[in-house]
Amino acid sequence: MNPIVAIVGRPNVGKSTLFNRMVRSRAAIVDDTPGVTRDRHYAECTWFGRTFTVIDTGGFDPLDDEGMFPLMREQAQLAIEEADVVLFLLDVRAGVTPADHEIMRILRTAKKPLLAAGNKVEGPATETAVAEFFELGIESIRPVSAEHGTGIQDLIEDLIEAMPVAEDLDELEDPSVTRVAVIGKPNVGKSSFINWLLGAPRLLASDVPGTTRDAIDSAFEVDGRHYLLIDTAGIRRKRSISLRLERFSVVKALKSLERAHVALLVIDANNGVTSQDARLANLCLDRGCAVVVVVNKWDSIEANTDTAGAFVKEMWRTLPFMTWAPAIFTSALTGQRVLKTLEVVDEVRAHALNRIPTGEMNRFLAKTLERHPPPLHHNRKVKMYYATQVSAGPPTIVVSTNMPDGVTVAWRRFFERQLRENFEFEGTPIRLLFRQRGEGDEEKRPRKSSLPRRKSR
Numbered sequence: 016m017n018p019i020v021a022i023v024g025r026p027n028v029g030k031s032t033l034f035n036r037m038v039r040s041r042a043a044i045v046d047d048t049p050g051v052t053r054d055r056h057y058a059e060c061t062w063f064g065r066t067f068t069v070i071d072t073g074g075f076d077p078l079d080d081e082g083m084f085p086l087m088r089e090q091a092q093l094a095i096e097e098a099d100v101v102l103f104l105l106d107v108r109a110g111v112t113p114a115d116h117e118i119m120r121i122l123r124t125a126k127k128p129l130l131a132a133g134n135k136v137e138g139p140a141t142e143t144a145v146a147e148f149f150e151l152g153i154e155s156i157r158p159v160s161a162e163h164g165t166g167i168q169d170l171i172e173d174l175i176e177a178m179p180v181a182e183d184l185d186e187l188e189d190p191s192v193t194r195v196a197v198i199g200k201p202n203v204g205k206s207s208f209i210n211w212l213l214g215a216p217r218l219l220a221s222d223v224p225g226t227t228r229d230a231i232d233s234a235f236e237v238d239g240r241h242y243l244l245i246d247t248a249g250i251r252r253k254r255s256i257s258l259r260l261e262r263f264s265v266v267k268a269l270k271s272l273e274r275a276h277v278a279l280l281v282i283d284a285n286n287g288v289t290s291q292d293a294r295l296a297n298l299c300l301d302r303g304c305a306v307v308v309v310v311n312k313w314d315s316i317e318a319n320t321d322t323a324g325a326f327v328k329e330m331w332r333t334l335p336f337m338t339w340a341p342a343i344f345t346s347a348l349t350g351q352r353v354l355k356t357l358e359v360v361d362e363v364r365a366h367a368l369n370r371i372p373t374g375e376m377n378r379f380l381a382k383t384l385e386r387h388p389p390p391l392h393h394n395r396k397v398k399m400y401y402a403t404q405v406s407a408g409p410p411t412i413v414v415s416t417n418m419p420d421g422v423t424v425a426w427r428r429f430f431e432r433q434l435r436e437n438f439e440f441e442g443t444p445i446r447l448l449f450r451q452r453g454e455g456d457e458e459k460r461p462r463k464s465s466l467p468r469r470k471s472r
Contacts, residue, residue, distance in 0.1 A: 196279070
């Protein structure tokens with residue numbers, strides 16, 4: 016599983032700039048105004064052969080109780096609790112502040128591997144200013160310039176060295192066990208749902224958001240089928256994190272989805288699909304998990320002949336990228352259709368492992384191209400030579416083409432819809448890769464020489 020690195024520090028010390036430098040993008044908003052990053056941004060990156068997740072937290076100012084800062088502080092605390100390594104970023108231009116001392120006090124209580132970096136080191140004067148921060152009790156401070164990239168590689172080497180050793184995942188590779196991550200916002204009924212599946216109150220269930228403190232694995236068997244349920248914790252204990260943080264349950268889901276075959280995305284029927292539900296659905300898609308949408312607390316909805324249909328229609332309006340996922344309406348309070356969920360889990364797991372023979376895939380490709388060929392690209396015809404499924408779980412299909420850049424988003428979506436209509440891929444994402452036809456193919460002819468031919472005598 017990928018380790019998580021949380022970047023924390025006062026507002027405007029350069030956390031977002033460092034985040035962008037580490038993930039090699041401009042995913043985080045960068046501005047000189049303190050408090051620009053209010054939410055947590057997260058992204059995967061790979062350095063020196065090691066892949067890890069970086070979290071860019073909001074400005075962490077424990078001494079400011081006005082405006083957005085209390086909420087930003089709580090987000091940073093949540094990231095600290097979930098991180099495997101904490102990177103404390105300091106501003107050498109501003110020097111040591113009371114807020115830096117207070118942040119350091121909080122980091123000591125976290126008992127997590129801690130690294131410190133002095134940012135904005137861009138000359139001899141700022142290099143010597145780094146020594147001032149040793150009064151915080153930090154053993155080592157790495158001087159960096161996030162804006163110019165100075166010292167970043169050395170800092171990342173330090174981070175990788177501090178990361179935990181990869182866990183032994185042999186037990187997780189047992190093909191007979193279906194690993195299921197139960198994800199969702201706090202207080203949607205995840206623990207109660209799992210209690211019904213297990214047939215015993217193994218997990219503490221409560222109406223108070225954030226009752227579950229840690230991810231708990233629960234192994235069980237039903238009719239000879241083996242499952243491993245992962246109950247993802249919601250928001251942390253109340254004395255640490257405010258209930259206003261209900262919408263921030265992404266970090267915990269990140270760890271659980273790394274291990275899961277199937278994700279049960281639990282949605283509260285009373286609240287409908289929210290923006291946080293959409294974020295969690297996107298996480299499932301990014302990590303290639305098969306998905307079952309569990310609409311919980313359905314017993315509290317006044318039903319008529321079209322209640323479920325109207326709910327589904329509105330749900331797919333909010334989650335248009337997830338319409339291939341089956342939805343099941345349950346009640347963890349009464350047990351309504353809870354066990355039925357396992358049958359759907361088995362189905363989507365089988366679909367995720369479905370493999371289409373290359374011959375059948377190419378016959379399908381030929382029929383699809385005959386029905387609806389890709390549009391021209393720069394007045395040139397986009398050709399598709401062959402398609403093959405290279406892996407499953409999720410199904411990954413490679414299509415050989417003369418112009419990968421010429422395949423439009425609309426045609427990709429059309430091709431995926433055709434795949435789902437012709438093959439059993441319900442409940443699983445499909446990864447489509449359009450690749451340039453390789454060297455040596457008959458379509459690859461050598462260019463004619465631009466030199467004039469020599470006249471024969």
